[in-house]
Amino acid sequence: MRSRTAGLGAWVTGAFALVVVALVGGAMVGPAGPSWWRVPLAFADRLPGVAIDSGISASQWAIVWEIRAPRVVLAALVGGMLSLAGASYQGVFRNPLVDPYLLGVAAGAGLGATVAFAVGRDATRTWPIDPVPLAAFAGGLAAVFLTYLVGTAFGTSRSATTLVLAGVAVTSLATAMQTFVLQRNNDVVRQVYSWILGRLSSATWADVRMVAPYVVVSSVVLLLHRRMLDLLRVGDEEAASLGGDVRRVRLVVVLAATLGTAAAVAVSGLIGFVGIIVPHAVRLVAGATYRRVLPLSLLVGAAFLIAADIPGRVLTDPAETPIGVVTAFFGAPFFLLLLRTRRVA
Amino acid sequence: MSGVPAVEAPDARGLAVERVRVAFGGCPVVVDFSDRVGAGEWLCIIGPNGAGKSSLLKAVAGVLPHDGTVRVSGADLAGVGARARAARVAFVPQAPVLPADMSVEEYVLLGRNPHVRPFARETARDREVVADVIARLDLAPYARRPLDTLSGGERQRLVIARALAQEAPVLLLDEPTSALDIGHQQHALELVDALRRERGLAVVSAMHDLTLAGLYADRLVLLHQGVRVASGTAQQVLRSETLAEFYGVAARVEHQADGTVVVVPQRATR
Numbered sequence: 282m283r284s285r286t287a288g289l290g291a292w293v294t295g296a297f298a299l300v301v302v303a304l305v306g307g308a309m310v311g312p313a314g315p316s317w318w319r320v321p322l323a324f325a326d327r328l329p330g331v332a333i334d335s336g337i338s339a340s341q342w343a344i345v346w347e348i349r350a351p352r353v354v355l356a357a358l359v360g361g362m363l364s365l366a367g368a369s370y371q372g373v374f375r376n377p378l379v380d381p382y383l384l385g386v387a388a389g390a391g392l393g394a395t396v397a398f399a400v401g402r403d404a405t406r407t408w409p410i411d412p413v414p415l416a417a418f419a420g421g422l423a424a425v426f427l428t429y430l431v432g433t434a435f436g437t438s439r440s441a442t443t444l445v446l447a448g449v450a451v452t453s454l455a456t457a458m459q460t461f462v463l464q465r466n467n468d469v470v471r472q473v474y475s476w477i478l479g480r481l482s483s484a485t486w487a488d489v490r491m492v493a494p495y496v497v498v499s500s501v502v503l504l505l506h507r508r509m510l511d512l513l514r515v516g517d518e519e520a521a522s523l524g525g526d527v528r529r530v531r532l533v534v535v536l537a538a539t540l541g542t543a544a545a546v547a548v549s550g551l552i553g554f555v556g557i558i559v560p561h562a563v564r565l566v567a568g569a570t571y572r573r574v575l576p577l578s579l580l581v582g583a584a585f586l587i588a589a590d591i592p593g594r595v596l597t598d599p600a601e602t603p604i605g606v607v608t609a610f611f612g613a614p615f616f617l618l619l620l621r622t623r624r625v626a
Numbered sequence: 627m628s629g630v631p632a633v634e635a636p637d638a639r640g641l642a643v644e645r646v647r648v649a650f651g652g653c654p655v656v657v658d659f660s661d662r663v664g665a666g667e668w669l670c671i672i673g674p675n676g677a678g679k680s681s682l683l684k685a686v687a688g689v690l691p692h693d694g695t696v697r698v699s700g701a702d703l704a705g706v707g708a709r710a711r712a713a714r715v716a717f718v719p720q721a722p723v724l725p726a727d728m729s730v731e732e733y734v735l736l737g738r739n740p741h742v743r744p745f746a747r748e749t750a751r752d753r754e755v756v757a758d759v760i761a762r763l764d765l766a767p768y769a770r771r772p773l774d775t776l777s778g779g780e781r782q783r784l785v786i787a788r789a790l791a792q793e794a795p796v797l798l799l800d801e802p803t804s805a806l807d808i809g810h811q812q813h814a815l816e817l818v819d820a821l822r823r824e825r826g827l828a829v830v831s832a833m834h835d836l837t838l839a840g841l842y843a844d845r846l847v848l849l850h851q852g853v854r855v856a857s858g859t860a861q862q863v864l865r866s867e868t869l870a871e872f873y874g875v876a877a878r879v880e881h882q883a884d885g886t887v888v889v890v891p892q893r894a895t896r
Contacts, residue, residue, distance in 0.1 A: 505745045506745075508739075508742070508745075508747070509744065511728075511732065511736065512736055512739055514723075514725045514728060515722065515723045515724075515725065515733075515736065516723040518684075518689050518719070519717075519719060519722060519723060521688070521689045521708060522687045522688070522689045522712060522715075522716075522717040522719070523712050523736055523737065523739045523740065523788075523792070524707075524708045524709035524710075524711065524712030524713070524739050524740040525708065525739060526708055526744075564727070568727070568729075569725070569727040569728065570728070570732055
């Protein structure tokens with residue numbers, strides 16, 4: 282029990298170290314490229330005031346910096362974002378089984394992206410802003426609000442079951458509409474399919490630059506609400522009697538989490554289970570207060586997705602396993618174990 | 627708002643409720659309720675199920691839409707923000723939500739929310755208040771325990787501790803003893819009684835146990851279908867005719883020499 286009482290600072294420092302290890306470790310492995318042990322030396326060599334002969338050629342460094350590094354950084358951003366958004370959704374809806382996808386954000390984002398592809402990737406190529414993440418964002422946002430409206434339409438008490446069912450309904454609706462759009466635009470099926478399967482494998486620094494602002498804004502907003510999410514744990518009415526502005530908190534948190542999730546989905550496709558298993562693992566180890574769950578989910582989620590991306594890169598190259606397959610493969614059994622060993626209500 | 631300071635009436639401290647009205651879908655559940663509860667005074671709302679006791683308390687706590695005016699220490703709470711309101715009125719609900727994996731300390735700390743800006747952290751003073759309240763309510767041995775390990779009596783003290791951490795001059799209690807055995811009922815009410823004297827709290831509670839209500843409260847108000855039908859001391863309000871009329875109960879009411887009023891239900895047939 283001593284571990285549960287350690288300060289937040291110690292936990293965050295530990296989790297941050299985990300992320301750094303994962304970042305460097307992730308950059309060390311992969312088909313082709315330099316010997317693994319030379320990679321940390323090359324990174325150290327590039328630190329200001331440090332000069333080490335890493336023995337890495339310019340082309341080998343290009344593999345590390347232009348192919349591996351953006352992929353690892355993107356995995357960190359996406360994994361952190363999905364975990365943080367999942368934890369926030371669970372807090373704001375007071376339902377431990379909610380993840381960003383259950384509320385329909387992924388299906389909505391998928392629909393939005395599909396429409397953007399169908400309208401024409403070529404027509405929008407010259408636009409200063411790539412419309413795909415924007416369409417995905419709008420679609421994800423619309424889906425979550427539809428879920429929220431349907432889930433709260435029946436009476437004032439927002440039961441978890443109604444909400445999950447509403448999410449299922451909205452997901453089905455968005456998926457049906459996506460299928461309809463695809464049927465009428467056969468030429469973009471391949472593009473949409475590759476988008477849905479995940480794009481970590483083709484990650485570039487441009488992808489990182491595209492998603493990073495959304496992740497930063499969303500994370501800052503969500504982390505600012507960590508004390509409010511603790512307040513919401515006693516229910517809407519009591520939170521209000523304690524001076525909490527429940528409706529505003531819920532709206533802002535949903536908005537921020539949807540923004541970040543939609544951006545993550547837009548660059549990475551559908552990566553399952555991260556948003557549920559990481560927050561729950563954090564709760565099991567560090568305690569359930571959102572002051573810990575939110576920052577630790579962000580960091581542990583980042584490290585987890587980097588690690589989850591490694592088997593896909595190493596085991597089955599050159600035809601890589603999509604990262605969503607890896608996270609679900611490990612995530613599903615872990616989740617069942619969690620359900621079995623611990624009360625999740 | 628004007629530059630002239632308001633003239634404080636002697637009884638301005640405490641709670642003043644003026645013509646409070648609550649309706650659900652056009653159906654009135656509290657009708658024009660007015661009363662004043664001075665600092666250190668304990669008012670008990672009694673009445674059958676559905677009389678509007680909880681609705682009245684929730685309206686005063688600001689968690690239920692209502693008409694009418696609620697003043698604390700002379701200041702109107704209409705238009706006051708949620709946090710400012712919570713700094714003036716603390717509410718102990720009948721069936722509080724106790725997150726199983728939250729600790730006693732974390733839970734009581736929630737009571738400091740009215741005093742912490744939304745995105746700020748609690749200060750050393752906030753933690754000090756929480757520690758004092760935990761010590762005062764004999765919860766110190768459980769401070770780091772998760773809530774699902776507490777007994778019924780400990781839980782009731784815990785929720786009162788959270789309310790005290792709000793440092794509000796008005797304390798509302800909705801059925802504070804309904805989940806407790808006779809010994810813990812007495813402990814909880816003795817505690818509230820001691821606290822209202824120590825801290826000069828204006829206490830309003832809704833209660834079902836009429837004997838206990840009469841024993842601890844300074845005054846009773848009987849609500850029936852949202853309307854106040856009787857008020858006064860226990861001797862004045864607790865009468866067998868009154869109880870028969872509004873509760874539909876056959877009860878013997880014994881007025882004892884020391885002022886205690888005992889309500890004994892009677893069996894219809896024997």
